[in-house]
Amino acid sequence: MRKLFLFLILWSLALISCEKEEKLAFAPINYLSDSCANCPKVKITIPNALEDSKISKTINNSLKEEIIYLLTFEDGVDVSNIEDAIASFKNGYDLQKSKFPDETIGWEAKVEGEVAYEDENLVTIQLKSYIFTGGAHGYAPTRFLNFDKKKGLEMENLELFKDQDAFLRFAETKFRIQEQVPMGKPINSTGFMFDNNMFYLSENIGFTKDGLQLFYDQYEVASYADGPIVINLPFEEIKEYMAFKFIKKAD
Structure with a gap:
């Protein structure tokens, strides 16, 4: 019993060590x-x-x-x-x-x-x-x-997605909901400045502890006075679009 207990302790420590080594x-x-x-x-x-x-x-x-x-x-x-x-x-x-x-x-x-x-x-x-x-x-x-x-x-941003076109459609829906742009209306109908009146992903895309963030800098799709436009997409909503098979939420 004592040997089994010692083995379990050592095994647990090894697992913790491996997890730490990932960082x-x-x-x-x-x-x-x-x-x-x-x-x-x-x-x-x-x-x-x-x-x-x-x-x-x-x-x-x-x-x-x-x-x-x-x-x-x-x-x-x-x-x-x-x-x-x-x-x-x-x-x-x-x-x-x-x-x-x-x-x-x-x-x-x-x-x-x-x-x-x-x-x-x-x-x-x-x-x-x-x-x-x-x-x-x-x-x-x-x-x-x-x-x-x-x-x-x-x-590159393209490497994050297994199907960028599908993600683009998903992101546009989320953008319209957050920024109150009516579905079926041109993306610039409420004052945005997307080139050719077509929605596109931000130049800056990255992960945070809460999910994937699309960060549109000032001037990228709106005026300076509007400030940056930030779209936060939770992990559960984006996992089907990502190129990675498994994304573990960061501590």
Whole structure:
């Protein structure tokens, strides 16, 4: 009996250990611009995957490329890391300041990233950004990055679905219900700005603990004043459309 009891304990611990191993290890990493009167303010906080694995390297590289894309303001300059991207952002500000010396409002860039979802198949990183480079208001894009943990690759939105056309019809119905667009009427009949008056999926699609999120950024299908349009689709409602056979709800 004692041996059986010990075996059950060891077996339970092994199961717990396996479950923990499914989760990737992350630690936050911060980047700050120089603090000076004539420097733009830059603050970046993103998750850094710690393991020496293909998926971890892919995640870290994809995040780096996203930050570089957001902050690089110089044409023809090779920017290979986040520090250089921050320097490029400052150089862009300095150039603008030299052209318009009476401009008093400084530039600002803030990026915050978090692990929005993770299960045994995939991990989703959400990046929330605010970029101000003058003008009436800043730009606040949200970006989802989805990764296939088994293959160690970043995924395109198309790869999330086994039948995108079927999901598109389902998503349009959910969009119309939430945004009170009458069925049978053109999708732009209540003031939206879909190209060619045809519904399409948002550029940013990602998983959260509650399901799949379609995130339409400001200007994507509506005016700036309308803000972003967010459609949350629970796991139970989307599972028949997804390319993955099993999606375990994240803790």
